[in-house]
Amino acid sequence: MKNKDKKLSKKNFSEWYHEILALADIVDDRYPVKGMLIYKQWGLFIIRETQRRLESLLEENGHQLVLFPVVIPENILGKESKHIAGFENEVFWVTHAGKNKLDVKLALRPTSETPIYEMFRLWIRSHKDLPLKVHQSCAVYRYETKHTRPLIRGREFLWNEGHAAHKDEEDAKKNINEIKKIYSKLIQDFLFIPFLINKRPEWDRFPGATETYAFDTIMPDGKTLQIATVHNLGQNFSKVFDINFEDETGEKRFVHQTSYGPSFGRLLAALIAIHGDDLGLILPPKLAPIQVVIVPIFYKDSDKDKILDYAKKIEAKLKEMNLRVYLDLSDERPGAKFYYWEMKGVPLRIEIGPRDLANEEITIARRDTKEKISIKFSALEKIFDIFSDFERNIKEKAKKEFQSKVFEANDLETLKEKAGSGICISGWCGNEDCKVKIEEFTSILGVEEGKEKKCVICGKKGIEIRTGKPY
């Protein structure tokens, strides 16, 4: 148990964020390679649960789990020209092994389109093999030159990447919609993180994609954070990787492709940032490594054994209910225990004193609302209702907060004023000059081609855009 010498305050978000990562033992950022972290148990548990949930959604949808090697031969990474142009400044290169220089340099994967499509060529023969949908959960490597930030921008990060091959554009679009739904389910209904899906402008697409959709959330400091992306790759990769199939009529055709991925690190960063408060983390029950902590309170020595027995009885019962429960019997004072487990974000704390024992009751303290609730021991299953209400509450709170940071900005003044405080909804005529003027102080995150809106710079007819300052 670590001592807290200092009060956390979320007002200074950047400081709060770094402090809580260390205090709650989420990651250790002291590893001697810039931008690379050590994941600790408390954080890894959340990442693993997120991963498991996503994987099961993808598998229900027909995705096959795979795992590819971490390295990509230079000639394969370089096949698609726009793709390699987008990544060549960010690639870590393995050039030697033992005392030998390698004949072909190996890249640490920055993303896995190229190695996976190299195999798709072998795996796909006929229209019966389509759609082929695979996914893997792994780390990827990018030599970031921007300022790195734990879980938000690193040189090694954990994600799940999905890759699919389709018989035509229509099936590719269908998959994009299904993936958007799956990611929405994960992010909104499991992590309770609000977001907007933005269609990135042409200059901000994934290298090699014909369309890129991004899930953007808003962090407490008003900056936006891209937590997942979905790409339409058209036939750009299938043509250079020669991924073709025989269609129903016996004709050879190139597949259409899609690829997509959420970042587990950024999802964890957003979860921490959006739900947490001045006391520390607030973890949704399904994701909390410990869901219920039991703190027995001994006033008199004569009560001690009885209270302890009662605490153990509750612990056993909760375990029977398949809950992750921890009975804190350390030497700390109850107040210090409360403080510590609140900081760690444990959803419910059960305090057990002599009165609880006498009444066969249990006092439950909710981490989110700080409410105290008394329930009978015989009605312990009410905890599940409390969990549901907990989830509903943090979801709603996060949503309200998010909505308060989405602004209509129909004039330049508002756009300037609100830039960096969230996401602005504005208009843009499509003209390069107006784009440059907008991007002097903010970034265009999304272009909504279907929605008309006057340009915020020149006043001419345009389309809706979403702007913000991304991490």
Add this chain to the structure above:
Amino acid sequence: MKNKDKKLSKKNFSEWYHEILALADIVDDRYPVKGMLIYKQWGLFIIRETQRRLESLLEENGHQLVLFPVVIPENILGKESKHIAGFENEVFWVTHAGKNKLDVKLALRPTSETPIYEMFRLWIRSHKDLPLKVHQSCAVYRYETKHTRPLIRGREFLWNEGHAAHKDEEDAKKNINEIKKIYSKLIQDFLFIPFLINKRPEWDRFPGATETYAFDTIMPDGKTLQIATVHNLGQNFSKVFDINFEDETGEKRFVHQTSYGPSFGRLLAALIAIHGDDLGLILPPKLAPIQVVIVPIFYKDSDKDKILDYAKKIEAKLKEMNLRVYLDLSDERPGAKFYYWEMKGVPLRIEIGPRDLANEEITIARRDTKEKISIKFSALEKIFDIFSDFERNIKEKAKKEFQSKVFEANDLETLKEKAGSGICISGWCGNEDCKVKIEEFTSILGVEEGKEKKCVICGKKGIEIRTGKPY
């Protein structure tokens, strides 16, 4: 569904092994980097279940889950001189990133003693922090110059590695015993793979260790396969990494350390090789991606709907029982389906024909014994008993096979004759000349210092040794 053109035969083990890996879609070894595999869903499922079981055993034992970066700076990997001497010919080096040459070369981890102990120095202050036990499941990288073989010897392989720091030698030995028990439980009671634990001779220890214990199993071709190791590191690493703690008296002392790991790839290879037969894989129910496959058999079109309804009813019931079940409604003939799912190793097949329907019965075919068993629909939970018997049966079969390959070899002739057919129990006087003579045709896998046995070469007093030809 793949067609099988050729009959498998386990007599030619090497051919059988490579064919079944491809046929059952365990891995794809056509990735264009030597010694690196693509793991496919059927194999990954088994690895993940093995990993999950091991991780939960380690966590019950007080191990904390961590995940370290894949790269190790050269200066850290090189700190312990014996360790780096043992690995320097096998290390992949990252030397460049983007267009820049890195100031410090980065190794792809061949094992993680050095990066983890670099952090142990920061994490350990007092005797209260001890023992500190962590583990991670990850891939490691070794530039093997020997012949590579899928899952058995590769340049990228999946494992779990545990690392612990102890206050003294006694606690280190205690941990070694606990880990031996945990690994035994995993390998013997979950994977049903028989093994011997061999204390490696001095010249075959892990680089930097004072003792190395290895779990050796025997493959169908008589070669031995090291599937897990446990090392006593003494204070070799703690002294160079300066990992010290304040003991109860306030004195600074260096920790003792242990490290250990099983290879998930090799465990999978052994599982496939040891339990499989001429029809293909035989998977233990707990590890099978599909535990029960249902194949409806339609003789007459008029029966079709009724049989299909019955099949779906059984499927629903089995899912309710939390079983992984698959109803095969593909266009293949029943015979082809039987063949395919037998090859994939699915433990139980349920065939449903008109008679089963009429009698509200179910015909179950066991993959291990090929027995057919009829049970009533109302007694479906008998499947769990069949699973238990299945496990008992393959465990016993594997054990018998193993025991038939362990030989007493008290004279040179027997030792020579049996070398390469399994493990020989012999004696050795400790003399270098005699060692050289033994290792001319076999390898010393284990030295049992406590057990006296006459030297198989010179006849003088010696200790028991175990020999064999390892993969």
